Amino acid sequence: MIEIYHAPMTRGIRPIWVCEELGLPYSVVPVDFSSEYRASPAWRRMNPVGKVPVLVDGDLTLFESGAMVQYLVDRYGGQGRPALQPAPGTETHARYLQWSWFAEATFARPLGEIVNHRRVFAEGERSDRAIEEMQERSWLCVSAIDAAVTAGPWILGEEFSAADVMLGYSLMLHTALAPGDLPDAVARYWKALSARPAYLAAAAA
Template sequence: MLTVHHLNQSRSQRVIWALEELSLPYQIVHYQREKNMLAPAALRKVHPLGKSPVIEDNGLILAESGAILEYLQETYDAEFQLKPRDPAHKVQYRFWLHYAEGSLMPLLLMKLVFASLGKPPIPFGLRALGKVLGQGVQKAWLNRQLETHARYIESYLSENSWFAGEHFSMADIQMSFPVFALLARGGVENLPHIHAWKKRVEMRPGWQRTLEQGGPFDIPGEG
């Protein structure tokens, strides 16, 4: 049986979702974030990087969301439920599967870091300077980058119901974490097609079962 090493409020939610969509049997080993929001040291016993998600399958230990989703599709999705068959949509599928972590998530992580420079654990005497620095970088560069990416995604979803065309796929599962984070923290207004996609996600029975198995998933906004 597949085992998912699942950290609460993390990318591993996507792996549980993929397993639910494929109706595969699996078990979850749950981990809770530390007070500093980092993964617990126990995950290093599973994989040297100490990160989640990690899966175990017949002796294989595999990390990285995209690699895991591709492995599950190639190994267990013989009917192509979660991957398009036609060449044009395959290209889009591959693009969004890699874009999620390669292009969008680094910007969102930078947003989180720069927005935190005026808060603990930054030393008290440096918080005012950190806040000014963080706000300056966001205003001068980062917010513009996020705006560009958000408009790009919005434009694509204005013409496609899902990230690989008109059929739900692993690309949607992979894009879920950064898109949810973009809506919560990106600071970009007027994204009706992205919000509509999010509603379609939340209506899927597989997503609802994922919340039952993996726990609630809510990326808080800046505060």
């Protein structure tokens, strides 16, 4: 049984969402998200940098959400289940990889730093300018998605893929942390993503 060590509304949503899309059995193991627990030797053995999530499947332990998503689709996608990715080696697959990596390495990065900034610094020590600058970076990513998803409905066009799962979590963070109206194509995309039963199940986990 796949185990996903998760805290509510964190990146564990991504592998849970993929398990739901694939119809895979899994269990969610709640993690104490306090800084103290995440710094403990017990949790550092699971995740060496003290973050969430962690996925365990038999002897395999993973501590990057994008790697979990890719592992799940490679290992369990297809074979009577949705593939959730284009055929490897194709140009569409290259675009799939680009958007999957973009979701975490470029888009989620400033958003995660806003969360960390607010967690680490007390009210009077925080820099509004630093937070605004991170929000601007996030809006630039939204513009990139807007241009790409205009044809839609999904980031690769007609085919829903795990890249949409990767981006969906980052968009969820963006809507929570960077106030303002989404441009039309992204608003439609986010509405479609956040209405998927698999997303709703993951967001409730």
